[in-house]
Amino acid sequence: MRRRLVVVGGDAAGLSGAAEARRTDPDLEIVVLERGPDVSYSACGLPYWIGGEVARESDLVSHDPAYFAERRDIEVRTGVEATGIDAAAGRVWTQDGEAVGYDALLVATGARPVRPPVPGVDLHGVLILRDMVSARALNARLQRGPARRALVVGTGALGLEGAEALLRRGLEVEAIEVAPRALPALAEPVAAPVVAALDAAGMEVRTGAKLQGIEPDGDGLVVTIDGGTRALDLVLLGTGVAPNAEVAAAAGCALGAGGAIAVDRRGRTSVEGIWAAGDSATAWHLVLERDVWMPLATTATRQGRVAGRDLAGGEGWFPGVLGSWMSTFGGVGFGAVGLDPAVAGQAGFVPREVVREGRDRSGYMPGTRPIVVRLVWDDPTGRLLGGQVAGGGEVAARLHSVSLAVGAGLEVRRLAEADLGYVPPLAPLRDPLQLAAGAAVGDAP
Amino acid sequence: MRRRLVVVGGDAAGLSGAAEARRTDPDLEIVVLERGPDVSYSACGLPYWIGGEVARESDLVSHDPAYFAERRDIEVRTGVEATGIDAAAGRVWTQDGEAVGYDALLVATGARPVRPPVPGVDLHGVLILRDMVSARALNARLQRGPARRALVVGTGALGLEGAEALLRRGLEVEAIEVAPRALPALAEPVAAPVVAALDAAGMEVRTGAKLQGIEPDGDGLVVTIDGGTRALDLVLLGTGVAPNAEVAAAAGCALGAGGAIAVDRRGRTSVEGIWAAGDSATAWHLVLERDVWMPLATTATRQGRVAGRDLAGGEGWFPGVLGSWMSTFGGVGFGAVGLDPAVAGQAGFVPREVVREGRDRSGYMPGTRPIVVRLVWDDPTGRLLGGQVAGGGEVAARLHSVSLAVGAGLEVRRLAEADLGYVPPLAPLRDPLQLAAGAAVGDAP
Numbered sequence: 001m002r003r004r005l006v007v008v009g010g011d012a013a014g015l016s017g018a019a020e021a022r023r024t025d026p027d028l029e030i031v032v033l034e035r036g037p038d039v040s041y042s043a044c045g046l047p048y049w050i051g052g053e054v055a056r057e058s059d060l061v062s063h064d065p066a067y068f069a070e071r072r073d074i075e076v077r078t079g080v081e082a083t084g085i086d087a088a089a090g091r092v093w094t095q096d097g098e099a100v101g102y103d104a105l106l107v108a109t110g111a112r113p114v115r116p117p118v119p120g121v122d123l124h125g126v127l128i129l130r131d132m133v134s135a136r137a138l139n140a141r142l143q144r145g146p147a148r149r150a151l152v153v154g155t156g157a158l159g160l161e162g163a164e165a166l167l168r169r170g171l172e173v174e175a176i177e178v179a180p181r182a183l184p185a186l187a188e189p190v191a192a193p194v195v196a197a198l199d200a201a202g203m204e205v206r207t208g209a210k211l212q213g214i215e216p217d218g219d220g221l222v223v224t225i226d227g228g229t230r231a232l233d234l235v236l237l238g239t240g241v242a243p244n245a246e247v248a249a250a251a252g253c254a255l256g257a258g259g260a261i262a263v264d265r266r267g268r269t270s271v272e273g274i275w276a277a278g279d280s281a282t283a284w285h286l287v288l289e290r291d292v293w294m295p296l297a298t299t300a301t302r303q304g305r306v307a308g309r310d311l312a313g314g315e316g317w318f319p320g321v322l323g324s325w326m327s328t329f330g331g332v333g334f335g336a337v338g339l340d341p342a343v344a345g346q347a348g349f350v351p352r353e354v355v356r357e358g359r360d361r362s363g364y365m366p367g368t369r370p371i372v373v374r375l376v377w378d379d380p381t382g383r384l385l386g387g388q389v390a391g392g393g394e395v396a397a398r399l400h401s402v403s404l405a406v407g408a409g410l411e412v413r414r415l416a417e418a419d420l421g422y423v424p425p426l427a428p429l430r431d432p433l434q435l436a437a438g439a440a441v442g443d444a445p
Numbered sequence: 446m447r448r449r450l451v452v453v454g455g456d457a458a459g460l461s462g463a464a465e466a467r468r469t470d471p472d473l474e475i476v477v478l479e480r481g482p483d484v485s486y487s488a489c490g491l492p493y494w495i496g497g498e499v500a501r502e503s504d505l506v507s508h509d510p511a512y513f514a515e516r517r518d519i520e521v522r523t524g525v526e527a528t529g530i531d532a533a534a535g536r537v538w539t540q541d542g543e544a545v546g547y548d549a550l551l552v553a554t555g556a557r558p559v560r561p562p563v564p565g566v567d568l569h570g571v572l573i574l575r576d577m578v579s580a581r582a583l584n585a586r587l588q589r590g591p592a593r594r595a596l597v598v599g600t601g602a603l604g605l606e607g608a609e610a611l612l613r614r615g616l617e618v619e620a621i622e623v624a625p626r627a628l629p630a631l632a633e634p635v636a637a638p639v640v641a642a643l644d645a646a647g648m649e650v651r652t653g654a655k656l657q658g659i660e661p662d663g664d665g666l667v668v669t670i671d672g673g674t675r676a677l678d679l680v681l682l683g684t685g686v687a688p689n690a691e692v693a694a695a696a697g698c699a700l701g702a703g704g705a706i707a708v709d710r711r712g713r714t715s716v717e718g719i720w721a722a723g724d725s726a727t728a729w730h731l732v733l734e735r736d737v738w739m740p741l742a743t744t745a746t747r748q749g750r751v752a753g754r755d756l757a758g759g760e761g762w763f764p765g766v767l768g769s770w771m772s773t774f775g776g777v778g779f780g781a782v783g784l785d786p787a788v789a790g791q792a793g794f795v796p797r798e799v800v801r802e803g804r805d806r807s808g809y810m811p812g813t814r815p816i817v818v819r820l821v822w823d824d825p826t827g828r829l830l831g832g833q834v835a836g837g838g839e840v841a842a843r844l845h846s847v848s849l850a851v852g853a854g855l856e857v858r859r860l861a862e863a864d865l866g867y868v869p870p871l872a873p874l875r876d877p878l879q880l881a882a883g884a885a886v887g888d889a890p
Binding site: 044045054059161286301302319324325326327328395396397399401403405414420424426429430431433 | 487489490493498499504505602606731741742743744746764765766767768769770771772773778780782807809810811839840841842843844845846848849850852853855859860862863864865866867868869870871872874875876878
């Protein structure tokens with residue numbers, strides 16, 4: 001009899017795990033159970049479908065179940081929810097009471113949006129943008145019309161991506177943020193160009209503000225913020241997620257950081273025969289040197305591959321994460337890598353930081369734009385611990401440079417001394433990265 | 446009496462050296478001698494002024510002599526050529542027979558274009574694009590009109606930047622290249638998107654072709670290529686440069702790689718009291734661990750700073766170069782860092798290479814473009830030795846990532862394992878850098 005892998009969850013972590021398991025062991029029987037109707041789609045692309053930049057929902061789908069069956073010999077079953085695991089017997093129970101036996105189990109159940117504990121937060125017009133189903137609901141609400149005014153709750157990357165999508169659909173959008181300023185994950189001077197883009201888009205952001213309640217009002221909603229009320233057509237929540245770890249926990253899998261399923265560097269949980277990966281699992285942090293929970297699509301696919309390789313008998317070892325993320329609003333790219341000074345200090349480093357603004361290209365070229373770079377390093381060792389970048393032009397790949405440097409444990413002087421190329425229409429003589437790194441080391445050659 | 450620094454050459458290396466010397470020693474007397482009429486301008490920006498993207502010649506100028514006099518206490522004298530150095534007496538002779546005494550001398554005399562040894566190559570209509578004077582001559586020729594057809598000799602970065610400028614001015618442009626294909630500095634699959642852009646621009650490129658002679662023909666030229674003749678209005682040479690090392694050599698300075706002035710990591714020549722920097726000097730190569738001659742504006746400014754600091758009594762140490770360069774043609778960015786396999790093999794490495802094509806952003810986003818990445822590494826150690834990148838989207842900063850990795854001596858697996866950020870409109874889930882690095886290490890987590 002063929003050894004059987006059951007995968008619970010049919011998106012980034014689950015399907016990359018299944019595919020890697022297939023590559024590692026051509027004889028494995030592989031069954032993927034997905035509770036929703038959709039598999040193998042880009043959740044991170046949903047705001048761009050809502051916003052109209054991606055024309056069709058189907059553009060976000062990499063492969064359908066038929067592809068996996070015919071091309072990969074992987075059985076993908078949608079509409080099947082795993083409600084329990086009998087680890088001793090090696091069985092998964094589905095919502096219909098069916099028992100699916102496994103030799104290896106990969107739990108890739110993802111994360112779910114957290115609705116803040118506010119009256120009315122479950123009302124029909126309070127929407128989220130997390131998966132295909134929720135995106136369809138939002139799209140249907142927008143198509144039904146008339147929706148003219150929306151409130152976005154939270155101004156992190158998720159909130160701002162949702163806000164931009166709604167702006168593209170012609171809505172007036174305002175946002176509230178409980179922190180004292182928008183995009184609090186970034187240092188104030190790094191967030192500044194994004195805040196300027198919010199202003200330019202005509203988006204009012206109420207900071208230090210608290211959502212107190214939501215009530216239905218005909219086809220719309222009345223929202224109470226800091227004691228005042230306003231009438232809106234819809235509310236979009238961008239207030240974070242929580243790991244779907246309950247089924248694994250009930251089977252005895254130990255939980256770790258953030259309440260996620262604790263896994264080792266090979267993706268193994270504390271229970272023999274059960275692996276976990278992706279947004280439902282912890283991940284090793286390269287700088288903190290401990291497990292963290294930082295759900296990101298990149299981590300999910302990488303962890304899925306590691307677990308899929310390990311459970312199929314191959315060599316899998318997860319190098320670790322830096323929590324690298326990026327986003328964009330109004331043509332301004334932004335993102336972060338590694339530690340900020342507060343976290344670095346808690347972790348026992350002696351953090352120092354510098355912020356410098358440069359240009360994406362030579363200043364005399366038409367259309368050059370500012371780029372702000374923040375670098376955080378450890379004072380005694382000079383080791384680069386993290387960085388943030390925001391601005392126009394090539395922001396993403398500059399964040400890549402910082403990721404590479406932080407991940408490799410390089411000293412900040414390495415960035416100051418790097419021999420970076422230059423040509424006026426693509427990159428300036430002194431890159432913003434080098435201006436910041438040069439300032440960090442007291443200027444540089 | 447104040448100690449006096451004399452700098453010969455008033456562009457990138459010379460003026461960055463003078464400025465850094467001033468920062469290091471506020472009491473130094475500093476005199477800069479520049480044989481031409483212009484100082485402190487961006488030579489790399491000249492093609493974009495010729496092409497019209499940069500509106501005014503003056504946009505390329507950072508500072509004029511008055512700025513240096515008033516703000517930096519640096520005397521900049523234009524139209525003064527240093528024709529000899531008396532190192533024993535500490536004097537520079539100018540073309541007018543004037544003796545300018547120095548305590549420290551910084552030779553930053555740059556490089557000059559090499560005209561191929563072909564009859565007629567010095568004719569009036571055979572132009573170059575190297576400095577302000579030659580750019581003005583080219584611009585004057587184009588303004589005088591009628592110039593409809595141009596031949597560009599050489600298809601390296603210089604040739605292609607010149608070609609694009611002429612295309613923007615409305616000329617029909619063809620090019621010849623002595624190598625069997627265009628842009629021979631890049632591997633064929635990396636050069637491919639640039640070659641496609643040349644095709645799209647309607648530019649005929651004759652490869653494996655030899656320029657045999659140029660003759661005047663009324664207001665134009667008749668050019669002989671591989672035995673055939675063609676009538677043209679102008680020829681633009683993009684056939685490389687040679688170091689201006691003669692005056693320093695006559696003063697006893699040892700020459701090194703490429704016939705350039707040999708300098709140590711502090712910018713010192715073999716003659717006491719004489720420093721050199723920039724296109725006229727050698728530079729330490731980080732991977733080859735020997736001196737090379739690779740004239741680039743980035744190297745010039747960095748070497749200038751190091752020498753300026755050292756000669757003024759500060760701490761200067763040049764980290765080294767990787768020959769990192771980049772350019773762009775027809776919206777396609779391209780460039781290279783470090784060693785190609787041939788050079789790596791000669792240097793005693795066991796080179797391996799991989800080429801992979803990815804996308805600049807998620808494939809479903811509108812306007813995504815391919816990016817080709819080539820990585821070269823040392824097989825026994827896994828150390829990354831070099832890389833080349835070409836394509837659309839963020840090419841420059843991806844080259845930065847490769848520079849950083851090669852310069853820090855990282856293994857190629859570091860790039861494969863890096864935790865790079867992702868968001869569909871800025872960067873794909875798996876970056877082209879990681880596709881290539883993953884392939885190099887037999888795929889990766």
